[in-house]
Amino acid sequence: MKEYTPISEFKNHVGEEVTVAGWCYSKRSSKKLYFINVRDGSGICQVVAFLPALGEEIGKICESLDQETSIIVKGKVKKDDRQIGGYELEMTYIEVVGESKDYPITPKEHGVAYLMEHRHLWLRSKRQHAIMRVRHNIVKAIRDFFNNRGFINVDAPILTANAAEGTSNLFETDYFDDKAYLSQSGQLYMEAAAMAHGKVYCFGPTFRAEKSKTRRHLTEFWMVEPEVAYMSLDEDMELAEQFVEYVVQTVVANCEEELKVLERDVEKLKAVKAPFPRVSYDEAVEILKVKKQEYAASDDEEKRKMSEDILKNGPGDDLGAADETVIGSMHDRPVMIHRYPAAVKAFYMREDPKQPGRALAFDMIAPEGYGEIVGASEREADISVLERKIVEHNLSLEAFKWYLDLRKFGSVPHSGFGLGVERTVSWLCGLTHVRETIAFPRMMDKIWP
RNA sequence: UCCUGGAUAGCUCAGUCGGUAGAGCAGAUGGCUGUUAACCAUCGGGCCGGGGGUUCGAGUCCCUCUCCAGGAGCCA
Numbered sequence: 001m002k003e004y005t006p007i008s009e010f011k012n013h014v015g016e017e018v019t020v021a022g023w024c025y026s027k028r029s030s031k032k033l034y035f036i037n038v039r040d041g042s043g044i045c046q047v048v049a050f051l052p053a054l055g056e057e058i059g060k061i062c063e064s065l066d067q068e069t070s071i072i073v074k075g076k077v078k079k080d081d082r083q084i085g086g087y088e089l090e091m092t093y094i095e096v097v098g099e100s101k102d103y104p105i106t107p108k109e110h111g112v113a114y115l116m117e118h119r120h121l122w123l124r125s126k127r128q129h130a131i132m133r134v135r136h137n138i139v140k141a142i143r144d145f146f147n148n149r150g151f152i153n154v155d156a157p158i159l160t161a162n163a164a165e166g167t168s169n170l171f172e173t174d175y176f177d178d179k180a181y182l183s184q185s186g187q188l189y190m191e192a193a194a195m196a197h198g199k200v201y202c203f204g205p206t207f208r209a210e211k212s213k214t215r216r217h218l219t220e221f222w223m224v225e226p227e228v229a230y231m232s233l234d235e236d237m238e239l240a241e242q243f244v245e246y247v248v249q250t251v252v253a254n255c256e257e258e259l260k261v262l263e264r265d266v267e268k269l270k271a272v273k274a275p276f277p278r279v280s281y282d283e284a285v286e287i288l289k290v291k292k293q294e295y296a297a298s299d300d301e302e303k304r305k306m307s308e309d310i311l312k313n314g315p316g317d318d319l320g321a322a323d324e325t326v327i328g329s330m331h332d333r334p335v336m337i338h339r340y341p342a343a344v345k346a347f348y349m350r351e352d353p354k355q356p357g358r359a360l361a362f363d364m365i366a367p368e369g370y371g372e373i374v375g376a377s378e379r380e381a382d383i384s385v386l387e388r389k390i391v392e393h394n395l396s397l398e399a400f401k402w403y404l405d406l407r408k409f410g411s412v413p414h415s416g417f418g419l420g421v422e423r424t425v426s427w428l429c430g431l432t433h434v435r436e437t438i439a440f441p442r443m444m445d446k447i448w449p
Numbered sequence: 450u451c452c453u454g455g456a457u458a459g460c461u462c463a464g465u466c467g468g469u470a471g472a473g474c475a476g477a478u479g480g481c482u483g484u485u486a487a488c489c490a491u492c493g494g495g496c497c498g499g500g501g502g503u504u505c506g507a508g509u510c511c512c513u514c515u516c517c518a519g520g521a522g523c524c525a
Contacts, residue, residue: 028484028487029484029487030481030487030488031480031482032481032482033481033482033483035483035485037485048484050482051482082484102459103475105460106460106486107474107475108473109462109474111460111517112517113516113517114460114461185525208525210524211522211523212522212524213518213521214520214521214522214523215519216524217523217524218525221525222525313522320521320523321520321524322521363525371525372524372525373525374525375525420524422525423525424525445516445517
């Protein structure tokens, strides 16, 4: 590596001459003085060039700089509290590495469609830079949490032969003379791995061909899925709340600068401490019935409109987005809604022996309207029940032959959950749409760049 | 797939009653030793998304197609 000094390390080089390799972020000038904001990936710093001391040649170079021209600059680091990073570079030398004419993204406002078309360049912008760093910290915290608790990372395949939950939202691809599908969950494979290692997790991309056009959906998204042998649903809830608390508090501790750039209200994140409230599906429905009346009678037109969407699916059916928002907004931390009607949930979820018709499953709803971030359940361990449910869900017993083996050879109670990384990033960054949480989002109508 | 709203300068938008178009930013040129989305002056820049219709006349009204945004369902 060459001896370039990262801008983020300026605090250790005050008074020294350093070399910075980066890009021109913006430029202001008067006749004899240039102020060049340089970004190098680690940070942004103002470089000051006093032309009478530097000569005509350097003046010409400064004059020629456009937004995103790549440059190598030498200069002396000065502490300057007026600057955003707290430091300033007094230029002694500058060299252009690559020019940049008519850079499409100006410091002024742009529309969403335009920015998405230029996603490969948009990543350089301050907000996007901050989001990617928060995401990096979230991913690191996720791995650290499980690695530090004796979980083994066993990744699931991306190309699969059959579907976990029906074939309607699967991406299909040719697999030699056969068909294969892109994975929509690693869970079934993690159940196999948990029987080998006890505590496991997978972490990778998953794919859903849902024609969803909302702020919470991507067709390709990352999910972490822990699975633990001999773990009950209640223990699963404890694991999930400790996990989410750890991820959130790690980000609060490590991403102060980034959250400031994103203007995130950090106090709201600091409140995310276990235990999280637990609400049963039946309790949720009772709460929602009251809220529906309350909203319908409200002076606020928005609430009256929302009232129509509350319990729109009818009692006994799954909760909708409006229901989640209402329950979620009642607390300052995530809420776990558990024991949904078994009929609306996946075949592999165990029914509650104490409450027939209810599944041992929970969803974790993030506060501030960010919706479901975790889906979880205790898995059915009894082979005969599982076989019956596979048939009831119109799935092929043949396709699940290997999965049923797990119940044939030393079946044990086990549970796990899946956390959506993009929704978590969106929540922690306070974004309005998950499309900004991943470098190159894949959506229903967008697969470029 | 359904519902709603859009498409006008490179970008973000305004455009009155139907009478062939305007701002800010960006770009170019000039000015300024401390600027932070710098400022001041000047200049260039338009198939008003495509097609059809109504009209003497359409950016504006109607139909249609395409694309975009927001929402629903489904989900993480």
